[in-house]
Amino acid sequence: MTQRTVYVNGDYVAERDAKVSVFDRGFLLADGVYEVSSVLDGKLIDFSGHMQRLKRSAGELEMSLPWSDETLLEIHRELIRRNALEEGMVYLQLTRGSAGDRDFAYPDASTPPTLVLFTQAKALVDSRSGSEGIRVATQPDWRWTRRDIKTVQLLYPAMAKMAAKAAGADDAWLVENGMVTEGASNNAWILTHDGVLVTRELSHAILPGITRAVVLEIAAALSLDVEARAFSVAEAQSARECFVTSASSFVTPVIAIDEVMIGDGRPGDVSRRLRSAYIEESRRRAI
Structure with missing residues (x-):
């Protein structure tokens, strides 16, 4: 089976090599948000709307989002290219990251957020x-x-x-x-x-x-x-x-x-x- 390339915190890696900390707050506390952008003919649909909602979701939770729309668009497009995705979705998941242990309190600003993206092929038009x-x-x-x-x-x-x-x-x-x-x-x-x-x-x-x-x-x-x-x-x-x-x-x-x-x-x-x-x-x- 062909391995997808996924994005994890700045790196493009094979899905079998993708890892986040066991102390990531998304895993322990569901302390994260996500977006799904659809792809038709290798291009993204409604991307700006999804990024606006991502920023709103992160803002409502006081969660850091240190990437610009342009950078996130670049990552989406690179994943589409690497996975030769013509039709399907790109999932983006953002969490508050890992401070190295489990705690209900939000970590301080020195803890970087976790950013993961992956593609999923799916027939959207002729379903x-x-x-x-x-x-x-x-x-x-x-x-x-x-x-x-x-x-x-x-x-x-x-x-x-x-x-x-x-x-x-x-x-x-x-x-x-x-x-x-x-x-x-x-x-x-x-x-x-x-x-x-x-x-x-x-x-x-x-x-x-x-x-x-x-x-x-x-x-x-x-x-x-x-x-x-x-x-x-x-x-x-x-x-x-x-x-x-x-x-x-x-x-x-x-x-x-x-x-x-x-x-x-x-x-x-x-x-x-x-x-x-x-x-x-x-x-x-x-x-």
Whole structure:
């Protein structure tokens, strides 16, 4: 099996040789943040948006980020080149580093942060989920209340996804106080029978999705009405269409929620139109 080249704290190394300290706070305390930038035709999608969110996440946690966007872009591009990645993702993980022992207190400024990046090849455009849609199962949203920070503490989303798979679904939608917050790793949308797109408003309750922001721009260009508000599971089940957005799935139709078919149980016209427009716009903007 061909070994990927990964980036660890300034070095490009074979994945089998990649190492961080056992005292790294990302490993011990989930004290870290991350970003995922998609790659099409060997180029990065929505890169500036992902870097802006990375800086915001680090800032919210008072975490050092001593690399410029230009330097991070250079690292991303070098990894894409070394791994001959045409389509897939580049994952970036930033932690508060290792002070050499375990302690709840943040280390002082002399402790350098840990920066790791790796690539993952994946079919993004011609995916089964993109063309056929996915089924979701609802799960209680038991995450912490600062979901607007893209942290590496992903245990509960993983649990929710596994519970959804056990229920015969492809993914989970998380529900709090009877309202959908978001998917386990994506933003949730519905299209009402009046032709209005609805997605949750930005707050500490959801991640400010970069793909979500671009889809909002595309919806405006297509003269689609949009409302930023919460919606219930029942409203979603009775909607004309449902879909999710994320960097790794673009716009993906949802065809069933808790075994209740959405519409006729097939991807809807608006979802397909938004997916096609997003891919086209992403290729145009890619760097």
